[in-house]
Amino acid sequence: MTAPIALVDCNNFYASCELVFQPALRGKPVVVLSNNDGCVIARSNEAKALGIRMGEPWHICNARVDTQGVIVRSSNYTLYGDMSARVMQILADFTPDLEIYSIDEAFLDLTGFESHMEAHARALRKTVLQCTGIPASVGIAPTKTLAKLANRQAKKDPTSGGLAMLFTQEAQVDALARIELTDLWGIAGRLAERLIAVGIKTPLDLRNADAKFMRERFSVVMERMTLELQGTPCIALEDALPDKKSIMASRSFGRMVTEKRELEEAISTHTARAAEKMRRQHLATSRLVVFIHTNQFRPQDRQLFAEQTINLSVATADSGQLTTAALRALAAIFKTGHQYKKSGVMLLNLTPASRVQGTLFDCPDSPRTLARMKAIDALNKRYGRDTVSFATSGRKRGWMLRSEFISPRYTTNWDELLSV
Amino acid sequence: MENTRNIRIMQVEKRLTVSVPLMAWPVTCGFSSPADDYMDRPLDFNELLILNPASTFAVRVIGDSMIDAGIFPKDIAVIDRSVTAIDRHIILALLGGEFTIKRYRQKDGRVWLQPENPAYANILLTEDSEFEVWGVVTRSIRILL
Numbered sequence: 001m002t003a004p005i006a007l008v009d010c011n012n013f014y015a016s017c018e019l020v021f022q023p024a025l026r027g028k029p030v031v032v033l034s035n036n037d038g039c040v041i042a043r044s045n046e047a048k049a050l051g052i053r054m055g056e057p058w059h060i061c062n063a064r065v066d067t068q069g070v071i072v073r074s075s076n077y078t079l080y081g082d083m084s085a086r087v088m089q090i091l092a093d094f095t096p097d098l099e100i101y102s103i104d105e106a107f108l109d110l111t112g113f114e115s116h117m118e119a120h121a122r123a124l125r126k127t128v129l130q131c132t133g134i135p136a137s138v139g140i141a142p143t144k145t146l147a148k149l150a151n152r153q154a155k156k157d158p159t160s161g162g163l164a165m166l167f168t169q170e171a172q173v174d175a176l177a178r179i180e181l182t183d184l185w186g187i188a189g190r191l192a193e194r195l196i197a198v199g200i201k202t203p204l205d206l207r208n209a210d211a212k213f214m215r216e217r218f219s220v221v222m223e224r225m226t227l228e229l230q231g232t233p234c235i236a237l238e239d240a241l242p243d244k245k246s247i248m249a250s251r252s253f254g255r256m257v258t259e260k261r262e263l264e265e266a267i268s269t270h271t272a273r274a275a276e277k278m279r280r281q282h283l284a285t286s287r288l289v290v291f292i293h294t295n296q297f298r299p300q301d302r303q304l305f306a307e308q309t310i311n312l313s314v315a316t317a318d319s320g321q322l323t324t325a326a327l328r329a330l331a332a333i334f335k336t337g338h339q340y341k342k343s344g345v346m347l348l349n350l351t352p353a354s355r356v357q358g359t360l361f362d363c364p365d366s367p368r369t370l371a372r373m374k375a376i377d378a379l380n381k382r383y384g385r386d387t388v389s390f391a392t393s394g395r396k397r398g399w400m401l402r403s404e405f406i407s408p409r410y411t412t413n414w415d416e417l418l419s420v
Numbered sequence: 421m422e423n424t425r426n427i428r429i430m431q432v433e434k435r436l437t438v439s440v441p442l443m444a445w446p447v448t449c450g451f452s453s454p455a456d457d458y459m460d461r462p463l464d465f466n467e468l469l470i471l472n473p474a475s476t477f478a479v480r481v482i483g484d485s486m487i488d489a490g491i492f493p494k495d496i497a498v499i500d501r502s503v504t505a506i507d508r509h510i511i512l513a514l515l516g517g518e519f520t521i522k523r524y525r526q527k528d529g530r531v532w533l534q535p536e537n538p539a540y541a542n543i544l545l546t547e548d549s550e551f552e553v554w555g556v557v558t559r560s561i562r563i564l565l
Binding site for chain 2: 023024026085086087089090127130131132133410411414417418419420
């Protein structure tokens with residue numbers, strides 16, 4: 001038998017995080033909105049039952065608050081990130097080999113637990129629920145693709161107790177017969193159309209397809225998917241996330257922004273945030289891209305999508321240097337008379353900070369600079385974001401995101417603890 | 421970002437000359453400290469307060485129903501969800517959708533919540549009670565100064 005792989009997926013994760021600390025919301029339709037309160041990105045079971053779709057724009061469905069008693073929350077990523085870390089820490093106790101796949105999903109290699117796999121999986125679910133309050137579903141199968149399918153089955157089937165295993169041919173065929181092509185991991189609408197064009201109309205057809213043919217006709221990725229559906233593992237567990245090729249910080253504005261001053265604040269803020277993320281990974285950058293754009297969904301407005309790259313002769317992790325460069329880039333692309341909707345900063349050409357080479361005229365970041373950055377990061381970590389920030393990022397920040405319905409940061413801020 | 425034709429490369433040059441320190445760190449001479457071999461880690465209060473980081477939460481106490489157990493308003497109660505409540509544990513409970521801290525009592529087939537303040541009465545739990553243990557209170561932190 002090949003190594004059993006489990007996919008653990010937290011149910012309605014963002015909504016579940018809200019419910020842990022606001023139990024009065026249990027049994028009610030709860031939705032969580034995306035950044036800037038744009039659209040629905042998580043729904044409690046009750047909200048799903050009302051027919052609220054993922055991605056439903058908030059300005060279209062906000063009438064549901066009055067008509068159907070829908071409870072709404074802005075996304076509270078500080079809280080979700082902390083709860084996610086707790087869940088992953090617990091999962092790590094249940095396997096020597098854990099791949100954190102997303103904020104609410106992880107793959108686990110369950111080799112060695114074969115003799116009592118079901119009991120192990122049930123204990124895992126129970127422990128996650130007891131320790132964090134977050135319900136999760138577990139799917140176990142010989143391959144990642146089938147584990148994903150098993151997880152889906154665990155979620156859909158109310159009699160499963162949140163656990164499904166797909167090891168026999170019969171169970172795999174039965175599960176595949178009940179879904180559409182686009183329900184498979186990694187198959188979106190356009191790819192499904194191409195598959196249908198060659199006569200592969202269902203997931204079962206894909207399982208029965210010839211892997212070599214799929215490679216010739218499509219790609220090595222499709223070949224792997226076919227083999228995985230047949231039960232041959234092709235996608236290995238990744239222990240660590242591969243090193244990031246770029247780091248980005250970008251946000252939509254809470255309202256239209258026209259003033260250069262406000263864009264400067266936003267770009268400075270994004271730069272500081274991206275630089276902080278970068279320093280956390282002990283990296284430095286030698287290429288920075290700044291972009292600003294207007295709202296493409298308002299064709300009546302004058303449109304501008306501009307970006308500017310700046311190359312630095314020596315890689316740096318110094319927020320000060322990066323902010324200076326970013327503001328210079330902004331000055332080069334900013335045009336008055338536009339209503340800006342979004343801005344962002346990307347850091348590219350990332351290298352380990354310890355291996356930065358100086359040039360004849362420029363040194364790598366000095367120990368003093370590094371110490372200053374370390375102190376700023378430590379203060380912001382300890383006392384909350386933006387305790388120390390560059391003056392260019394402003395204080396008023398009228399452009400900040402809308403998050404009208406945000407809940408407290410119960411687990412990361414002393415001033416926002418649950419009161420009991 | 422899609423429109424890559426807009427990308428222009430702008431070289432940023434620093435016009436200032438920079439002096440490169442030949443020796444960045446002073447080298448210490450002399451004898452090493454006799455305490456070097458006896459260095460220990462300083463006390464870590466996290467060890468004292470948090471047994472299971474993944475399941476430990478902090479809440480702010482506002483009620484006075486547990487003052488005789490040493491839990492006062494404004495205290496920060498440390499809650500460990502990994503502990504399963506048994507008789508006499510102090511718990512953070514959910515009762516009718518509301519949070520409350522009480523002593524959990526379980527004896528002779530009866531279950532009740534016991535306040536630690538004579539001004540409050542015991543709460544007997546029945547099958548109809550909407551009751552749940554949210555976590556077990558393991559520490560209470562009071563800021564004195």
